[in-house]
Amino acid sequence: MFRRIRVLTVLSLLLIGAIMQVGWAGVARTNKLEIFSWWTAGGEAEGLSGLFSAYKRQYPNVEIVNATVAGGAGTNAKAVLATRLTGGDPPDSFQVHAGLEIEKYAPDRFLESIDSLYRSEGWERALPRGVLTLLQFKGHYYSVPVNIHRANVLWYSKKVFADNNLQPPKTFAEFFQVAETLKAKGIAPFVMGDKEGWEAGHVFEVVLIGVLGADGYRGLWTGKTAWTSPRVTEALNTFKRMLTYTNTDHAALTWDGAGQYLIDGKGAMQIMGDWQDGWFQSKKFADYGWAPPPGTTGIFDALSDSFALPRRAKNRENALNWLKIAGSKAGQEAFNPKKGSICARTDCNQSLFNAYLQSAAKDWQKDALVPSVMHGAATIESWATKYKDIIALFVTSGDVARTQTALQAACKDAKVCM
Amino acid sequence: MHDTVPTQVRTVQITRLAGNGRWKMPTGDRLISLLLLAPSVVAIAVFIYGFIGFTGFASLTRWDSLVPDFSFVGMHNYVVLFSTTRFQIDLRNTVTFTVLFLVCCLSIGLSLALMLDRGIRGEGVFRSIFLFPLALSFIVTGVVWRWLLNPGSVQLGSTGINLLFDLLGLGFLKTGWYTDPRIGIKAVVIAATWQMSGYVMAMYLAGLRGIPEELREAAIVDGATGFQVYRHVILPLLHPITLGAIIILGHISLKIFDLVVAMTGPGPGFSSDVPAFFMFDTTFRGDNFSQGAGIAVIILIMVAVLIVPYLLYSLRAEAQP
Amino acid sequence: MPRVATYTALTVLAAIYLLPIYVLIITGLKSFEEVNLYRMWDLPAAFSLETFARAWLGSESQGFRGLSNNFWNSVRLTVPATLLSALLGSINGYVLSKWKFRGADGLFMLLLFGMFIPYQSILIPLVQALRSIGLYGSIAGLIFAHVVYGIPITTLIFRNYYATVPGELVEAAKIDGAGIFGIYKSVMLPVSMPAFAVVMIWQFTSIWNDFLFGVIITPRPAVQPITVALNNLAGSYIVEWNVQMAGALLAALPTMLVYILLGRYFMRGLLAGSLKG
Structure with missing residues (x-):
């Protein structure tokens, strides 16, 4: 009996030993490069592997570790990343939205400034002014952008619109007319999938831009536009009315699940970022059109994915080379056509891109740029999270006055409003 | 407890130590x-x-980013918490969940135990069926019930239980389940009851088996009907088990987390959100450690209010010879 | 209540309890062509294991990892953690029941409360502590957490069990000249098997099924236990629901097996450790 217990003890100690060895093997210095992102699937994953190939061509001996965490538009990944950074176990480079989102990672403490790379690689010339401003945090660059996404796109089913002789709406009044017509036909006029919470915030951000215009919207995040203004009330009321035209199961779906409505011809319009383009393609669906959502013609609601360099990266040399590739023309041309985004650089070869992306690139050149809040560009993450929660509540409560008060309070908490 | 001998040993040792007078x-x-x-x-x-x-201390500081900041802010985090809509909803959800979960588990568990206790054939099989969900992880339960209670939609068709209702001609029973903000957390109760009611059944069954046959027989001899035997003899004897079950289920439901994560997430308008999820969100996603610590302290207090009196009570009961 | 009614009620309830398992299994056995959310309750037309294969192996083209690696992580985590905490519980239970000292009851009370605490209230410092001893993010760290927070329940079960061992046996062994280890070896251990079985089954199921420690302590997908990986699989929009279901069944398999093979002890564990959820 006692012998058996002893055997079990020895066995368990051996097992622990085995595990510890595994643990150490992971830490051992090898010629690796660990890239952290939430691009796990579809066009995103393909784009990332395109970027990996570009890297491999120059550094064939480096083994790339693709560390991805799925789910929640990156919220899961960001949580993992935060614990890894503070735990002294950072990846060699990680994905972060360009903009104030970087504040979350306490750059002074956990990140390494890459100003020198900006100089040596000439990125200050290759990247547009607006993006450079977005990237600077307290006067330093901490990440290099690989792409630009557009958040304000109205995707629509061409078939549904053609069958009903409709045109994509340019104003909210037209939007509601179209929606009314389609509703009568038993089609979900405006599809949404807000299971994860951020999708509603995304749509409302686009409504805010549509109602307040570029300057008005920008001012919300800098304190120049008051959250108490009647135009914010108007935006809330508009959004509330739009919600009456959504699919009944919007709370059960994620944005892509909602996209299925368009594919099946059971839904007409959806407001989502241009990753939807890549998703439609992965579903072999081609019968979709795009337009600026109501009121946002000539405005480009932008977000950008970038890669940053943590302090104490285990393979710093490899990571620096990775950032150079990520910021290079070759790297961005390998990444973006697959990812379904346009280059952050201005010199990419447009013939590599599909029709949608070419049109987005053209708009990018001439449109007014506004930073997306739901995707880390406009403000610090804690404010963006509060904004998200408030709007998620609004979707079910529909309480305009309370929501507006809460939005104002969130602005105060962020010390932007007085 | 029938450990009379060890109790004596203990008394002897304690007097020996005490008699010495000094350590x-x-x-x-x-x-x-x-x-x-x-x-x-x-x-x-x-x-x-x-x-x-430490958690209590952290809840009194301004640690709201990845870099710890232990400057003292007093009760500030708690004031903010209780005025946060999401947290108010969470507390309400916890109460709803706990009450419904207790009522469902206790009533179903007791009914199952009473039925199984009647010396029926195949008792073992039935018992196994009702008990086995307990072997599963809340995550597994959550994943399965997420799809079972996925309502589907008018345009694309019903799925899961709603689809089953359609197939059985019970279409009028269809609802939006956890996607309906009016239902929200109550849909989670269904999955939790499925998983835990067998446990309550097992506890009651053990209790019923511990009731001497003579007691029932004596009652019947006294002229009691079957129902009266249950009402006046059996059920009162099961009170300690009910109390134990309330304690166990109650502390599970106050800190429920896994099931909500896997099944619904916070849900529309936070209708299925719970404090433990909010704590996870705000601490490990939002980096607001002091607020997360505050939520943790509140959950702890809720559990302590439930548990401590029970522990004191049962310890005193055990100490009596 | 007439007998027929009892049987009917039990059968109907049993069917309802089995419904989720029915869906779980038939969904896993359907081929990809056959899987359809709107025909979820139909039986599979042909037997196919490709769904399980995909849940186990993952899919390179779709870009998600299978659960195989995480399954073995869970094994590597659960087995040593179970053994260690059983051993620790046995020693503690022995000392607390047979080597009483002043304050033992107070200590026991504090221990009992430790069984009920919501782990949220220790997570923040736990992460910091594991970090500073270099165990954060590793399976060893998870084992450590499960063993430490398993002390209360395992101690409780062993203490209650050992309390039923007559004190005369201990005294007799003492007279024969046996010391503390001698008594443990010659008196306690030979009769401990049922308690070990109960504790080990209890710990095995709770550690295997744990999610909270896993999601907090092991952020890297490569070292995560299967419950965390399953939740990520289910949270990723690219993974079809049937693959999620198959994954759920894979994650449930070991504890279901324990339940089926050792049901008697499982039941006893539930009731013995009925103070904990």
């Missing part, structure tokens, strides 16, 4: 016994009580 350095086996216990005692002291203390 002596323990020697030999006694010293070894303390040394054997020491690692666990230290571990409990540090990892449970020390950590709880």
Whole structure:
């Protein structure tokens, strides 16, 4: 009996030993490069592997570790990343939205400034002014952008619109007319999938831009536009009315699940970022059109994915080379056509891109740029999270006055409003 | 408890120690016994009580980013918490969940036990069926029930239980389940009851088996009907079990987390959100450690209010010979 | 209540309890062509294991990892953690029941409360502590956490069990000259098997099924236990629901097996440790 217990003890100690060895093997210095992102699937994953190939061509001996965490538009990944950074176990480079989102990672403490790379690689010339401003945090660059996404796109089913002789709406009044017509036909006029919470915030951000215009919207995040203004009330009321035209199961779906409505011809319009383009393609669906959502013609609601360099990266040399590739023309041309985004650089070869992306690139050149809040560009993450929660509540409560008060309070908490 | 002999041993030892009047350095086996216990005692002291203390302390500071900031802010985090809509909803959800979960589990568990206790054939099979969900992880339960209670939609068709209702001609029973903000957390109760009611059944069954047959027979001899036997003899004897079940289920439901994560997430308008999820969100996603600590302290207090009186009560009961 | 009614009620309830398992299994056995959310309750037309294969192996083209690696992580985590905490519980239970000292009851009370604490209230310092001893993010760290926070329940079960061992046996062994280890070896251990079985089954199921420690302590997908990986699989929009279901069944398999093979002890564990959820 006692012998058996002893055997079990020895066995368990051996097992622990085995595990510890595994643990150490992971830490051992090898010629690796660990890239952290939430691009796990579809066009995103393909784009990332395109970027990996570009890297491999120059550094064939480096083994790339693709560390991805799925789910929640990156919220899961960001949580993992935060614990890894503070735990002294950072990846060699990680994905972060360009903009104030970087504040979350306490750059002074956990990140390494890459100003020198900006100089040596000439990125200050290759990247547009607006993006450079977005990237600077307290006067330093901490990440290099690989792409630009557009958040304000109205995707629509061409078939549904053609069958009903409709045109994509340019104003909210037209939007509601179209929606009314389609509703009568038993089609979900405006599809949404807000299971994860951020999708509603995304749509409302686009409504805010549509109602307040570029300057008005920008001012919300800098304190120049008051959250108490009647135009914010108007935006809330508009959004509330739009919600009456959504699919009944919007709370059960994620944005892509909602996209299925368009594919099946059971839904007409959806407001989502241009990753939807890549998703439609992965579903072999081609019968979709795009337009600026109501009121946002000539405005480009932008977000950008970038890669940053943590302090104490285990393979710093490899990571620096990775950032150079990520910021290079070759790297961005390998990444973006697959990812379904346009280059952050201005010199990419447009013939590599599909029709949608070419049109987005053209708009990018001439449109007014506004930073997306739901995707880390406009403000610090804690404010963006509060904004998200408030709007998620609004979707079910529909309480305009309370929501507006809460939005104002969130602005105060962020010390932007007085 | 039938450990009369050890109780005597204990009394002897205690008097021996007390009779001495002053503390002596323990020697030999006694010293070894303390040394054997020491690692666990230290571990409990540090990892449970020390950590709880630290969490309590952290909830009084301004640690709201990845970089710790221990400047003292008093009750500020709690004031903010209680005025946060999401947290108010969470507390309401916890109460709803706990009450419904207790009522469902206790009533179903008791009914199952009473039915199984009637000496029916195939009792073992039935018991196994009702008990086996307990072997599963809340995550597994959550994943399965997420799809079962996925309502589908008018345009694309019903799915899951709603689809089953359609197939059985019970279409009028269809609802939006967890996607309907008016239902929200109540849909989670269904999955939780599925998983835990067998446990309550097992407890009641063990209790019923412990009731001597003579008691029932005596009651019947006294002229009691079957129902009266249950009402006046059996059920009162099951009270301690009901209390135990309330304690166990109650503390599970106050800190429920896994099931909500896997099944619904916070849900539309936070209708299925719970404090434990909010704590996870705000601490490990939002980096607001002091607020997360505050939520943790509140959950702990809720659990303590439930548990401590029970522990004191049962310890006193045990101490009596 | 007439007998027929009892049987009917039990059968109907049993069917309802089995419904989720029915869906779980038939969904896993359907081929990809056959899987359809709107025909979820139909039986599979042909037997196919490709769904399980995909849940186990993952899919390179779709870009998600299978659960195989995480399954073995869970094994590597659960087995040593179970053994260690059983051993620790046995020693503690022995000392607390047979080597009583002043304050033992108070200590026991503190221990009991430790069983009920919501782990949220220790997570923040736990992460910091594991970090500073270099165990954060590793399976060893998870084992450590499960063993430490398993002390209360395992101690409780062993203490209650050992309390039923007559004190005369201990006294007799003492007279024969046996010391603290001698008594443990010659008196306690030979009769401990049922308690070990109960504790080990209890710990095995709770550690295997744990999610909270896993999601907090092991952020890297490569070292995560299967419950965390399953939740990520289910949270990723690219993974079809049938693959999620198959994954759920894979994650449930070991504890279901324990339940089926050792049901008697499982039941006893539930009731013995009925103070903990």
